[in-house]
């Protein structure tokens with residue numbers, strides 16, 4: 189793999205598993221990459237998107253036509269590296285312009301070995317993915333690209349997202365502590381399935397000391413930190429493979445410890461309650477998705493990144509092993525389940541991203557709801 193230079197005219201081609209191909213120019217590293225093609229509608233926040241571990245093994249298509257305008261800084265990443273397996277943009281910034289910019293996005297992608305493509309008609313590509321669904325894709329760049337038939341065969345050999353068990357590939361191997369900001373009020377054990385940096389920060393802001401534990405943590409390890417609450421993070425892959433986190437969560441529910449889950453964590457709560465999960469046709473990825481909190485009736489604009497969802501009845505309370513459960517939040521675009529809550533135990537989760545990195549802060553109250561559950565348990 190060689191590094192490209194800005195304004196590179198090196199040819200590149202993107203090949204979808206159904207045979208459709210788009211030609212463009214190399215962007216970031218020159219070479220080849222594979223993944224699941226998905227699109228994000230966020231017009232800002234590309235650094236947070238690129239470094240969100242939930243995007244592991246996905247090639248992200250940006251629907252916003254101009255990407256890289258504000259460059260790259262060392263403050264905004266959500267983890268220590270870029271996780272997307274490939275990046276597709278229409279018109280990259282020729283020169284970033286922002287007071288915080290330290291380098292260009294093209295340079296950063298190249299330095300981290302992330303293969304991208306620019307000059308693609310991303311509107312046509314997005315419409316294709318919307319009509320046909322998310323699918324495998326390959327990006328190939330360089331001066332000697334093989335013929336499309338050869339490339340297509342290679343794309344079709346790449347692993348699918350359905351059935352992928354990826355949390356252990358992205359999660360921390362060692363436990364670490366994020367200290368409370370100000371007076372410490374609570375201790376939370378956070379199971380890292382691909383956690384974004386902003387999530388423990390949002391808890392720390394509320395006086396929570398967060399013990400981030402590896403995805404493989406046992407119930408004993410969780411309770412060894414004497415938690416007031418347990419948190420299950422976002423993460424990549426197919427929730428139907430997440431058997432260990434589901435078993436762990438069931439142990440937490442049995443003990444009636446306050447529990448909060450985000451995204452993958454919501455899918456795990458769904459499974460722990462006995463609901464199924466399924467793959468959405470093309471998922472929700474962006475920072476302007478309308479969600480209704482059915483417990484208050486309020487509509488919030490929210491950040492999303494999910495390709496799977498929980499299959500739970502919208503209009504009835506379900507009887508589960510852990511008492512009554514209901515769908516607390518729903519996406520107003522397509523009625524997909526966006527949150528769950530238990531009525532007889534202190535546990536809830538949302539499918540979207542209240543940590544808002546990037547995105548609107550409408551859903552920040554969910555961290556306060558978690559604090560209230562922990563306060564309630566102490567009273």
Ligand SMILES: NC(=O)CC[C@H](N)C(=O)O
Pocket residue numbers: 242421422423424425426427450451452453493494495496497
């Ligand atoms: N951000 C997440 O946690 C994503 C969860 C899961 N990997 C999905 O795609 O639905």
